[in-house]
Amino acid sequence: MQLATLLSQTSANLIQYTNNTFINRYLNSFNWNQILTDLTSKLVTIVFLSVLFLIIAKVGKSIIYHVFHHRDVKQQKKATNLATDPGRKRNKTIYSLLENAYNYIILFFWLYSILSVMGIPVGTLIAGAGIFSLAIGLGAQGFVSDIVSGFFILSERQIEVGEHVKINGIDGFVAAVGLRTTQVRSGTGTLNFIPNRNISIISNLSRGDLTSLVDIRITPDAPIKKIESIMKEVNQEKAGQDKAVIGEPLIFGTVYLSDGSLAIESCITCKSGTEDDVQADYLQAYLTAIQTAGIELPLSPQTVQPPKKPTTPASTPAATPFKTK
Incomplete structure (x- = not known):
């Protein structure tokens, strides 16, 4: 009798979600007020962190810009030829690299904070050496290769921002040098993004005569x-x-x-x-x-067959009237 009374009281306190009694009891086993409170708190925290990191990114990039702009002004006062001044080009290259690296750092810490707020053990995942870590490592091979290649390109000063180069058949001027890609603007105005790992030969046309x-x-x-x-x-x-x-x-x-x-x-x-x-x-x-002088030149290229190679022994010289190119 007491068990029947208890069950009837419990059923009266349940919220009717569906016609299925088992599902209703399962759903009512959750503390929906607490869940809603936690979800609201996490959303507010995520929004706050996003705004905070956005402000940090803006302030940091502004500081980097003003520092290098101040150095650039000094270089302009000292340099006699601004177009070919190596110090000014180096200044632009370092500025481009630092800005690129700063963006990656801010993005990493923002993602780390968001995942931590959501309750995901980021530190455990990073320290773990399971299949997930292996998959991440394989997927990041290209990224790591880009960074290593970019490091050697910058450390050896192979290119600078503003220099005329030829990379992978692309002829243009270096617009930016980043951790992952090098940006080259061609003569048509096209901005080409070249992954650093794909750069095999760099022809720098701005060094020397x-x-x-x-x-x-x-x-x-x-x-x-x-x-x-x-x-x-x-x-x-x-x-x-x-x-x-x-x-x-x-x-x-x-x-x-x-x-x-x-x-x-x-x-x-x-x-x-x-x-x-x-x-x-x-x-x-x-x-x-x-x-x-009254000399007529051909309006279009005229093909001329070059002299045939001599069939005489190599010891016998055979003169040709023209040089070949």
Whole structure:
């Protein structure tokens, strides 16, 4: 009798969720007020931490910017040539790297705090050496490889922000150097993100003097000696006018180009970063002088078959009228 009375009182206190008595008792076994309180508290804490880390990120990035901006202003006052000043480029590179690393650090601690608030034992998971850790390690191989490759690129000073480079067939200027990727902006304005682990060969076009090759295409019956004489006269007239040109331009003579056409080639040594302007300037001067002399040049490349290799023994020299390129 007492058991029946107790069961009836318990059933009266239950909230009716479904028509199934077992499910109703199971759901009522939870302290929903406590669960709601804990959930609200955790949501408020997560929002608070997110806002806090956002403020820390903004303040930290602002401090980094002002420190390096102050150094950049000093470099501008000291440097005579801002475009090629190595100290200023190094300053931009370190700033780009620190900003990138700071973002990763803030993101890591934010995720760590959120998981801790949710009650996930992050420290135990990190210290564990089970299948989960192995999977994370295998998935992070590429990330670790990017960081190691980026470290050696920066420590050896292979590239700096603002330098003209060729990486994996991409020709452009270094926009940023990060822990995972290197950003190169090509001539069309496209920003290319290159993973550091994929960088095998870096061609830095901003270190040392470069050579500009100017090719004047000709026909086989063109007055070669006269054209070379005109080009030499142009070199003499322009001598000393362009400070970017180093030494005297050299006339290589007649060469075969890769498309099978003939050309008279001139080699001009110039300062890094000026090769395109020097090439365009001398090409225009050569063409103008040749046209003024009344010499006609081909409107399109004319393919000329190179001389066949001699079938005589190697000891017998066989002269060829043109150089090959």
